[in-house]
Amino acid sequence: MSYALLIDDDPQIIESAADLVRQQGLTLETASTWEEGLQKFHAYSPDLVVSDFNLPGSEMGLTLLLKMSRIRPSVKLILISAYLNEADVAQIKALNVVADVVRKTTPVETARRILAAVQLSSESAARPTDWIEFASAASRIHHVDDDAFAQLDRFLQSHRLPEGGARS
Amino acid sequence: MPDETVEAPTAMTLKPSARLQRFLGRELISDPNLAILEFVKNAYDAGAKNVTVRFSLATTPTTVTIVDNGTGMDEAGFRFNWLRPGFSQKSVEYRGDAPPTVNPATKVAAGRKPAGEKGLGRLAAGRLGEVLVVWTRMAPDAPWLRVEFDWSRFDDMYQPMDAISIPFEYQEKAPNGAPKTGTMIQIIGLTQSWVGRIPGRPAPGRPRTRLGRLKQDLSFLIRANAAKDKSFKLELESDVVTESSDIGNISSESSRLETAQYIYRFDVQASLSVKDQRWEPTIHREVQRNLDAQRATGRPSIDISDYIDPKQVDASRWPGSFSGYFLYTPPPAGRRAQDIDLAPTGVLLYRDDVLVEPYGLPGNDWLGVEARKASRQGHAAIQPSTFSGEVEITRLKNPALLDMSNRLGLLDDEFSEEFVRLVRREFANFEELIYQEVLVEGNWLGKSEERAAKQAGLAEEVAQLRLKALAHRAGQPLQAIGFDVVGLELMASDERIPIDLRARLKAYIEKLEANVNRLARIVEELSSPPRLETSEFDLMEVANDVASELEWLAAQSRVQLLVDGSAPRAAFASRDLTFEVLHELVTNAIEVPRTGDETGVVQVAIDGSRTEYISVLVVDDGIGFGPQSGKVTSLALIESTKGRPAEGLVNAENSATAMRGSMLVRETSVDGTTVEFRVPTGARPVPTS
Numbered sequence: 001m002s003y004a005l006l007i008d009d010d011p012q013i014i015e016s017a018a019d020l021v022r023q024q025g026l027t028l029e030t031a032s033t034w035e036e037g038l039q040k041f042h043a044y045s046p047d048l049v050v051s052d053f054n055l056p057g058s059e060m061g062l063t064l065l066l067k068m069s070r071i072r073p074s075v076k077l078i079l080i081s082a083y084l085n086e087a088d089v090a091q092i093k094a095l096n097v098v099a100d101v102v103r104k105t106t107p108v109e110t111a112r113r114i115l116a117a118v119q120l121s122s123e124s125a126a127r128p129t130d131w132i133e134f135a136s137a138a139s140r141i142h143h144v145d146d147d148a149f150a151q152l153d154r155f156l157q158s159h160r161l162p163e164g165g166a167r168s
Numbered sequence: 169m170p171d172e173t174v175e176a177p178t179a180m181t182l183k184p185s186a187r188l189q190r191f192l193g194r195e196l197i198s199d200p201n202l203a204i205l206e207f208v209k210n211a212y213d214a215g216a217k218n219v220t221v222r223f224s225l226a227t228t229p230t231t232v233t234i235v236d237n238g239t240g241m242d243e244a245g246f247r248f249n250w251l252r253p254g255f256s257q258k259s260v261e262y263r264g265d266a267p268p269t270v271n272p273a274t275k276v277a278a279g280r281k282p283a284g285e286k287g288l289g290r291l292a293a294g295r296l297g298e299v300l301v302v303w304t305r306m307a308p309d310a311p312w313l314r315v316e317f318d319w320s321r322f323d324d325m326y327q328p329m330d331a332i333s334i335p336f337e338y339q340e341k342a343p344n345g346a347p348k349t350g351t352m353i354q355i356i357g358l359t360q361s362w363v364g365r366i367p368g369r370p371a372p373g374r375p376r377t378r379l380g381r382l383k384q385d386l387s388f389l390i391r392a393n394a395a396k397d398k399s400f401k402l403e404l405e406s407d408v409v410t411e412s413s414d415i416g417n418i419s420s421e422s423s424r425l426e427t428a429q430y431i432y433r434f435d436v437q438a439s440l441s442v443k444d445q446r447w448e449p450t451i452h453r454e455v456q457r458n459l460d461a462q463r464a465t466g467r468p469s470i471d472i473s474d475y476i477d478p479k480q481v482d483a484s485r486w487p488g489s490f491s492g493y494f495l496y497t498p499p500p501a502g503r504r505a506q507d508i509d510l511a512p513t514g515v516l517l518y519r520d521d522v523l524v525e526p527y528g529l530p531g532n533d534w535l536g537v538e539a540r541k542a543s544r545q546g547h548a549a550i551q552p553s554t555f556s557g558e559v560e561i562t563r564l565k566n567p568a569l570l571d572m573s574n575r576l577g578l579l580d581d582e583f584s585e586e587f588v589r590l591v592r593r594e595f596a597n598f599e600e601l602i603y604q605e606v607l608v609e610g611n612w613l614g615k616s617e618e619r620a621a622k623q624a625g626l627a628e629e630v631a632q633l634r635l636k637a638l639a640h641r642a643g644q645p646l647q648a649i650g651f652d653v654v655g656l657e658l659m660a661s662d663e664r665i666p667i668d669l670r671a672r673l674k675a676y677i678e679k680l681e682a683n684v685n686r687l688a689r690i691v692e693e694l695s696s697p698p699r700l701e702t703s704e705f706d707l708m709e710v711a712n713d714v715a716s717e718l719e720w721l722a723a724q725s726r727v728q729l730l731v732d733g734s735a736p737r738a739a740f741a742s743r744d745l746t747f748e749v750l751h752e753l754v755t756n757a758i759e760v761p762r763t764g765d766e767t768g769v770v771q772v773a774i775d776g777s778r779t780e781y782i783s784v785l786v787v788d789d790g791i792g793f794g795p796q797s798g799k800v801t802s803l804a805l806i807e808s809t810k811g812r813p814a815e816g817l818v819n820a821e822n823s824a825t826a827m828r829g830s831m832l833v834r835e836t837s838v839d840g841t842t843v844e845f846r847v848p849t850g851a852r853p854v855p856t857s
Contacts (some may be wrong), residue, residue, distance in 0.1 A: 010644040016651035023655060054640065082643035083636075090367055104643050105692050107650025108681045115654060138716065147199060 003044045004118045005029045007037035007051040008080075020115060026122050041068055046075065048121035050114055053081035055144050062153045066097050066141075073138040078102060078117055080110065091152050096140045186332045192253075193294035200360055201385045202525060203292035207234045207353055209522055210290065210400065212390060214238025216350060217399045221386070222743070223379070223406035229357040232296065237347040240306040243313055243336070250302070250315075251334070253291055294319035298357035303342045308349055311338040363408050379406055379414035386418045386529075391521045391558065396610040428495035429606075431456040432557075432598045436492040436590055438481065447486040449477040455601065465605050476577040487587035488566035492559030494551065494598045496606075515557040515595075524571065524578065526558075534588065535595045550599050559591055625701055632697050639695035646688050653681055698744035700826075707737040707746070707782050707847055711772050714750045718758065726767050727758045733774035737782050740850030741827040747832070753786040753843055760790030762843070781829065781846040790838040820845075 005148040006017055006028055014030045021028040029044050034055055041049065048069060065077050079092065082104040089101045100117070102110050124130075204221060211219045216238035224231045241249060293300040300317040315336040322332055345350045365376045375381050383404050390400060403417040409415055425431060433454040438447040455471040462469055494515065514528030515535055526532040537555055561569055578584040659665075660673040708731075715731050722729040723789040739746065750772075757770040768789055775783040824831040824845060834842040 010648065012645055012648035013651065016648040016655070020651045020655045020658075023658065080647075082640055082647070082691075094367060104647045104650075105688050106685050107643075107647045107688050108653045108684055109650075111650040111654040114651075148249070156316065 003027050003029055003046040004048040004050065005031065005037065005040055005044065005046040006119055007031045007034060007049065009033065009052065009055045013052075017111070017114065018123050020111065024115070024119065026118050028118065038064060038068070040058050041071075041075075045072070045154075047125045048076045048078070048080045048117055050080060050117070062092070062095075062097065062149070066149065066167055069097055069141045071133065073141045074134050076117070076121055078114065080104060080114070095145065095149050095152065096143070097149070184329050185325045186322045186327045186329045187325045187607055188329060190319065191292060191321070193291040200296055201382050203296050204232070204234070204382060205385060205389055205523075205525070206290060206292055206797060208386065208389060211236030211238050211351065212400065212522065214351065216242070218347070218401045218403070220345075220403045220405060221382075222345065222404075222588075223362055223408070225358075225363055225406060225408040227407075229298075230362075231354055231356045232358060232362075232371045233345065233355075234353040235345060235347055235350070237350040237495075240349045240351055241304045241313070242306050244309075245306070246302070246304060246313060246315065247335075250290065254567045293353075293355055294316070294322070295359070297355035297359055299355070301352065301354040301356065303339075303346055303354070304351040305342075305349055305684055308666075311340055312342045312346070314339050314342075362406070364410050375411075375412040375414070377414050379404065379409060383414055383416075383418060388516055389517050389523045391523075391560075425495065428497045429461045430496040430598075430602060431459050432496075432594075432601070433491070433496045434493070434594045435489075437489045438486065438593075440483070441480070445483045446480040447483060448480050451475045451477065451594070453594075453597075461605070465609060467605070482584060485582040487560070487569055487583045487584040487590070490559060490561045490566060490587070490591075492591070492594075494555065494557035494595065496554060496598075496602050497556070498554050498606075515555075515559060515591075517559050517561070519561045519566070519569070519571075520563055524561075535592050537595070550602055561587075628700055632699070635697055636695050639651060639691045642691045643688070646684060646691065649680075649684055653677060653684060656680075672793060698742065698748050698823075700742045700745065702740060702742055702827075702850075704738050704740050704850070705743045705746075707739040707776075707784065708733055708774060710739075710743065710747050710750060711774060711784065714747060714754055715772065717751065721755065722758050722770070725758050728767055728769045729754070729758070729772075730769065731774075733776070737774055737776040738849065739782050739847040741829060741848050745823045745827045746829075746847055749820040749823050749827075749829075749845055750784065750786075752833075753845060756817060757786050757788035757790070757841070757843075760788050762790050763838075779849065781848050784845040784847060785834065787840065787842045787843065789840040792838050792841050 004021070004027065005016065006126075007030070008017075009013055009032045011032070012138055014032065018028050018030055029040050029046065031040050032055075036052070037049070037051060040046075051065070063081065069077065077098040078100045079098050080102045084101065084103060086103075089103060091096070092098060092101050100113070102108055102113055174407070201803075207221055208221065211234065214236060216236035219234065219236045222233045222235065225234070294317075298319060300319070302315045302317075305312050305505045313336060315334060317334055322329075324332070342352060343354070350629075360378075362378050362382075364378065366378060375384055386402055386404060390402065402416060404415045406415050431454075433456070435452040436449055437452070438449040440447055451474070453473050453475060457465065457467060461467070491517070514532060515526035521682050524671055525582050527534050537550060566587075568581075569587060570579040578587070656673070657677050660670050660677060662670075665673070711731050711733075715729055718729065752771060753773060758768070760770045770789075771785075771786065771787040773785045775785070821831045828848050830846045834844045836842070
């Protein structure tokens with residue numbers, strides 16, 4: 001059985017996304033922090049992980065995603081964010097760690113893309129393992145430029161919004 | 169009868185495969201820039217006075233050539249220095265061959281100490297390109313020794329490393345550009361592109377192009393010409409450049425000492441207490457203030473003090489004496505432009521005049537400046553961008569501080585730990601001084617207008633952060649609605665629902681989606697508000713930034729985008745708002761409908777001849793704003809010719825007014841439109857007509 005995992009701290013997003021995905025007869029596990037996400041990643045071995053960036057627990061930055069990729073290179077990772085700008089997105093994509101970065105600037109389109117990704121991962125999970133793709137995913141992860149990764153990660157973390165927003 | 173008993177072997181030996189070289193070269197030296205720096209260090213060690221790093225990128229295969237006029241090598245010297253990575257210079261034999269007649273490693277220029285010691289750096293050439301060719305000779309009348317390393321031969325995991333032959337020969341003539349004596353290294357078939365900009369957001373303090381970064385790294389590399397060895401010259405050349413400043417002479421002369429408000433020098437010495445084998449550190453400190461700092465604080469230009477550290481250092485940890493300086497250079501509002509942005513801001517570590525990577529290079533905060541800033545909870549006197557410096561160690565005085573083989577730091581042990589602790593303590597001391605003199609006293613000493621401006625700046629920062637956070641929060645329910653709209657959309661395709669009802673549902677969903685998207689765009693705008701802070705900046709630079717950001721749109725719209733005016737034009741306004749206004753004007757000029765199929769032209773002309781403002785004319789050859797606006801100069805009255813309200817232009821006009829500038833339509837007709845944007849210089853109010 002195929003699993004997809006959505007990590008987002010907004011309960012309404014979780015509820016609406018889960019409703020939509022389940023309405024299509026698909027499975028979606030959810031988590032509200034990156035720590036919980038990592039636990040569920042180990043527990044369910046999802047084929048697809050969709051994660052928000054600015055979350056409690058994301059102090060560990062993109063490292064979590066890299067960690068997941070290295071545990072299972074074939075896992076498809078999608079990062080969603082309202083806070084990353086286009087330049088950030090281009091840099092994250094260039095690292096070859098995530099399959100896609102979706103900005104929440106067009107919410108309906110974002111929802112469509114995520115639903116399509118869940119559907120696709122469910123279909124591909126039903127097929128026999130594509131070992132060529134599996135091997136090339138492993139090689140992509142192996143070639144991640146660690147320096148560029150660490151530099152970007154530090155930058156993104158230092159520009160991250162404070163938790164809960166600036167209420168002071 | 170002789171005793172023929174053979175003793176059983178009791179020891180084993182390592183026999184690395186040829187591929188070990190590939191691993192070492194590729195993975196030990198992770199940054200391609202570091203590989204080039206290694207060769208420049210070697211040239212420096214060889215006593216070179218001129219070193220040129222030359223890229224040939226226009227021809228295939230691409231090459232990089234590192235030419236130096238150092239001592240060069242003979243065959244024995246080459247074998248001795250190049251073919252024995254990791255061996256000590258004191259182990260004289262090369263596999264039984266005689267040691268070199270003249271050991272180049274000992275023939276370094278006066279005052280220079282060898283920068284490379286393990287001979288591992290040159291293995292990194294395999295990371296840069298497929299083939300490495302070395303040309304070298306020690307005398308002008310000697311033939312050239314040519315050695316060729318084809319790194320792909322080392323990929324063989326079935327051969328031991330010393331079974332791979334490295335062909336060499338003697339030739340009378342070396343390729344063009346070779347020095348009379350010395351070494352020329354050619355790396356052929358470069359594995360990475362050295363052309364163009366590094367994609368994405370620029371790293372603070374770093375040039376955006378690959379060659380620019382290399383040039384900056386090279387400028388950090390050697391500090392010899394600061395005082396001792398003025399004859400060392402380093403040059404970067406390339407036949408393809410993205411920005412003209414990427415190449416040229418590399419000067420390590422630092423002007424930062426002249427512009428710094430505070431210079432803090434320290435010299436850490438120690439005497440050994442023989443009785444208990446502990447070192448007693450004494451720190452000589454000098455604080456130098458420039459005129460501004462003297463005036464603001466009422467303190468003298470130099471304060472000198474000697475401090476005896478009550479905490480003695482165990483002999484097993486003492487890293488040796490060292491010295492250095494820190495600079496505090498607050499960027500004046502008017503100098504936030506490129507020269508400040510690109511000024512190195514870390515504290516660089518030098519050993520015998522040569523940089524120890526990566527200390528102080530962008531991204532390396534070995535003194536914990538960021539952490540210190542965080543601990544001040546928003547009241548840090550020293551921001552990483554206002555702080556820089558250098559620390560000098562030597563092999564003679566600090567033999568215990570060793571490089572890691574991958575050149576990425578000092579070996580992590582008690583000595584380096586103690587060394588970093590001592591330097592950090594100096595930083596903390598300096599930070600405390602700046603905190604007291606600049607932040608605490610400075611707040612009270614400044615004029616009331618300055619204090620008010622500072623407060624306004626802080627308030628703006630808080631407001632911006634708050635706005636961003638609110639925008640982020642508003643984006644969450646919008647995304648939830650996004651999922652719900654897709655759910656509705658799928659439901660509206662359910663054939664059990666009557667067809668007319670489905671059609672009506674779909675129509676509603678479309679409207680809902682359009683409005684959600686509009687709202688999301690507004691939220692996005694709120695999340696990136698422009699900074700309103702007024703400063704002096706070069707308008708030409710902003711115009712070029714706008715042009716480079718819109719290059720793709722111009723290309724897509726088949727429009728030629730030209731920026732006129734080359735001399736710097738200092739404006740005094742909000743840089744972000746200026747950028748925003750100009751971006752909108754140029755976007756509009758590119759997108760304006762045109763008649764005919766010819767390539768359109770948009771010209772941005774900057775005229776700085778007026779005292780009170782700089783005039784930026786954005787001229788397009790589109791069909792104008794339509795007949796109603798032939799004489800209209802107020803943008804608020806103009807209707808769009810693109811079927812949408814001219815929202816962007818009206819916003820731009822509002823922004824121009826908010827920054828005390830103005831915007832007007834100079835002329836518009838079916839042949840084109842000229843919009844003038846007047847950016848204040850701060851001298852006098854800008855006329856609005």
